[in-house]
Amino acid sequence: MSDPMRPRAALRTAVVWDVLQDALERRVKATGRQALDVLDTGGGSGNFAVPLARLGHRVTVVDPSPNALFALERRAAEEGVADRVRGVQGDARGLFDVAERGGYDVVLCHGVLEYVDDPAEGVRNTVAALRPGGVLSLLAAGLGGAVLARALAGHFTEARQALGDPNGRWGDGDPVPRRFTADQLTALVRGAGLEAVAVHGVRVFSDLVPGVLVDTEPGAMEALLKLEAAAAELAAFHSVATQLHVLGETGGTDGA
Template sequence: MRPRASLRTAVVWEVLKDALERRAKTADRPALDVLDTGGGTGNFAVPVARLGHRVTVVDPSPDALFALERRAAEAGVTDRVSGVQGDTHGLLDLVPPGEWDMVLCHGVLEYVDDPAEAVRNVVGALRPSGALSLLAAGRGGAVLARALAGHFAEAQHALGDPDGRWGAGDSLPRRYTADQLTRLVTDAGLRAAAVHGIRVFADLVPGVLVDTEPGAMEALLRLELAAAEEPGFHAVATQLHVLGERG
């Protein structure tokens, strides 16, 4: 049975694998150089390294980087994973600019002081043929989640708040619409090759239905994959993913 938690990354992982495969063929190099900003303990970095690519993780937390090192060792990819302490603000002082085939920026823009600067910096790290995988929290998903939980005033607050926050107790500083994320990517000089709604249904379906019904987990994953590229579902997705490319 597929772990329920894997639904949170399944769509992004499928998009990422396809993008890496296409870039490796175009570059005629089986091993690409991948930069994972805010990559933490290696949820994406280690699986990417297991595909044979070289991954550098930039993260402000020394504890996360220590866990990354341990995780890479357990997966047998220590020689293809390295960690650097830092963040997107000083990114181009930490890693060589213009030398990365793919940059991952997942769960970063919610927290940075200047999202536009962060995107410009990660784009500055890319090779001319490089691609950006950008993942951030969706505003509409938070509105829907609060409403379905019966917190109607909080849902309305999130709907009208410039940062998509539902109140003072909200732990997330910022959420985005698909248009906002796309604009950040295009303003930094890339085109938005694809936009995906992530966790459109997974966070709304009661766990008991998925965990007890035979085949329900795989069926829900297929539904998530089918709905991800449908623009009509982007407005209610928990997260939004943009694949940015040059040209």
């Protein structure tokens, strides 16, 4: 399957996209349907939704921002997939006011748990949207990556603050309300009744490498992508990743 997210701008999402594509291929084979039903919670302007629609899948994006949904609509139209992308205003807590319970083969929950009041409830809602045999793609901010970034920037007090804070925040000016460890995310997935089949560290190196090196060194982009992919599955690097990705799967089968 071709990868529509390999350009320079997609460097930070390459690992997630590769994992997601593999999961989609498995679901296509398991269901016998080329077009899957995908729910993208917090999907914003369609960074994942539009490429998924280009692959032929039907995608529903739930996001609280009208501006993001407007951008999604425009982007889907420009890419010629407006008939396969639907945007609705809502959030994880009231998910089933706008989305179908048990109606999706794959659910994306990317960049959502950091901002909800109750992460466990947020995961339970996304799981309840899955069909039997469905797949959850969960992406959230990693604690270790934030600590490392603050320390490397010379903000040692803030790094220590984040390390000891129950929500992983480095101070009042921190724009991220909550960060997670890999153990915390896998516990949330398992607590919602899924098997955590894979954990990946995302943006292990890309946030630390000066952009000028990637842009000017011949072959640096592809080499960095390969390095990120190689480190993503190694538990040793999960503790320093900027983001953590957990792939969860439900039991049962759905051959509809």
